[in-house]
Amino acid sequence: MTSTLALKSVTRRFGKVTAVDALSMELREGELLAVLGPSGCGKTTTLRLIAGFERPDGGEVYFGDRPVSALPPERRDIGMVFQNYALFPHLTVWQNVAFGLQMRHLPRVEVARRTAEILGRVQLGGMEDRYPRQLSGGQQQRTALARALVINPQILLLDEPLANLDAKLREEMRFFIRSLQRDLGITALYVTHDQAEAMVLADRILVMMHGVVQQLDAPEAVYRRPATAEVASFVGLSNFLPGEVATSGGGLLSVQTPHGALLCQGPDLPAGAPVQVMVRPESIRPAAAPESGNHLAGVVVERSFLGNLTDYRIEAAGATVLRVQVGGASAWSVGEHVALGFEPADAWGIPDHG
Amino acid sequence: MAVFFVAPYANMLLISFLTPGSGQPYALPFTLANYARSVTDAFNWRVLWNTCWYAALTAAICLVLAYPLAYRLARARGRAKAALLVIVLSPLLLDVVIRSYGWMILLADNGLINQLLRKLGLHPVQLMYNAFGVVVGLTHVFLPFMVLSLLGSLETLNPDIELAARSLGARGWQAFWRVVWPLSLPGVFAGTVLVFVLAASSYVIPSLLGENAVLTMPLLIAQRVLTVFNWPSGAALAMFMSVFVLGLVGVYAVLMNRAMRGLR
């Protein structure tokens, strides 16, 4: 696969703060890559470096194999959707969308044709003469999308584009953006702090923290095999059981913990190395008696019924409190003793550097 | 652009500070004699005192007149607000000379008001070419500035605050005095300072409505510069006046700060 965009150890500092620290990554043609991270992790700065609104203090940004750090934003052939949409308030929907085409000095007829086409695509036909303030949030969002897409950019950059929409619309728009991007075959970089959004939309997810890439992988891999404990906690809920490696090999670890020996998947590690066994709440099954696989004993301390699942807090040995989620209704009550079991395939060992 | 703008100002400061000895317009050597003369002359002090007294009076009257208007304006919406704004702003946009002329027509010895008094069988009163006329004129000219300053404070005030005070048992007047008034003090401060400074440096009003009966600092300075052609003396007087007015504003700011302590 060819890479459309590459960052080679790009660094950007603001005063004493290093917002982006020697970041390297590649974007494959036609993929949608989500940059996921908590606020202040440097993800927006990364986007602005790619767009050309920021200049790197070190490293280089490549479009294809062309370095672009010296190019101003208007010559980079990007489309960008801003968090607040940044629609021109003095221009109509039509004028907003046509803006980029006019800047490229395209013939009038083509500007009209392409603008009409994209507006149809984002279901804004009939809204051409409205001003941004006369549109709903969702319509403004689609206008911003159309404006960025109509110029058929090499790369589409999206900066938290759904953050200002209400929950229900946000969910609809995820699928809308996803199918639009696939249909147009456009390469896209999508910045978000919402892990569910990243999961639904992305071909691959880049998890970023403190200006550093923590992991770059497919959504499922990020969820099931997080590179660090921080990634695991940021992406979904997780339980951590600390221990030491007893044996390792063939992608399987045996870990000695206060709860007894536990088996999990994980990278090969030397015996005695500190390790965190990570288990997702939905992978743990509470039962009356121990079943096959890993198991540990605990007492139910809290139970909440959430409709599609039941959420337990269960105290195990050493005052470790585990989150356990069971699909649908489940009838363990507070104070009951339970045996918790999980499969080695659902547990992941993370080297513990702390 | 910087050159065009900075130069006259830099020069202004320079000239004002240099104050060379008397000559034709001005000449060397450097001297402080102009300043000495300005500060020691009792006549200058009397004119300065008058100037500040009229300005302070104007600021106080403006405050009293502007407050209800600003209060109303802060709560008005839509068309009513636009109409009130037009009324407040319109005098601001008109030539001061013309506004003074309007007052001359009203206040002159045989002006409208005295005609009315005569018709009612009363004695005509001298309303112009005295302090009264000057203060009326100044108040009229600077009232809009006061309204706008107060409006800035009152508009940001959440109207619910007053309702909250009422809900706690405060009467209308109490709610105003204990809650609205203290919260509007920054606007009061800004407005009174602005009006005071503007009124103290006004030229047209005291000259048209005061004629020879009222002499203020700006008149005196212009006279020195234009008629007597003693530029150094005029510049020294100008500096003297600026420093004095700024000093007064400074003292006032300290006092107001004490009153507003709770607001920061």
Added chain:
Amino acid sequence: MGRGSRWLGVAVGAVCVFLLLPIVVVILTAFNAGSYLRFPPQGFSLRWFVSFAHNSTFTSSFLFSLELAALATALAAVLGTLGALFAVRHAGRWANALRLLMVAPLELPAILTGVALLIFFYGIRLRTQGLMTLLIGHTLICIPFVFLAVSVVLTHFDTNLEEAARSLGADGWRTFLRVTLPLIKVGIVSGATLAFVSSFGEFPISLLLSGVQATPLPLQLFDYLRFSFDPTAAAVGTVNIALTVSVVLLTERWVGLESLYRGGRR
């Protein structure tokens, strides 16, 4: 509430009357047939306007003032806007200094500025008492209005909009023309309106800088009023009022009156 707000209404009404009274009186005098305004008025007449039209000192002053105000406003619009762009977009000592400087002519008594300019022009041998010196003085007075109004708009300006334009392929200059300028137009227009109006009515600066061959209208009117009460002055004033009102109405049509007051607010 009821009684309190009624008193408030009365007070507001009285202050409004006070504000409008002299203006109304000037207009009434101008249309009044007699040489003094009396009760009852002595009938409608345009004779004072005719007298104004035939008075060449007044008409030439009027035209001169118009020219002066238009030129000063145009200069101030450009300089004030540039200054605001710099001051708002840059942090640091220079921007702060510029900010102070740009509003200084409004804060300092105009009569002092006039004195300073007079001495300065003499010092640099610039021929005093002409259009040039008046224009510089008036531009100085006009700049703060534009600067303040544009600054207000710029501080609320979303810089993402400029970035969006850049991302769509507009270079710096076209971004300014197509996005920034149309969006700060409100500030420029309302600032320029206030600038025009205050230049047209400016007195102290003109007093010190004008000469025999170039007398702005307020000065001419002032001189006239010191010797006579003739309602020709009222006619001049009424024409002035009409001009100001139409400038403001044009602004209202263009950018809205609210912006005039917001932009012009100190």
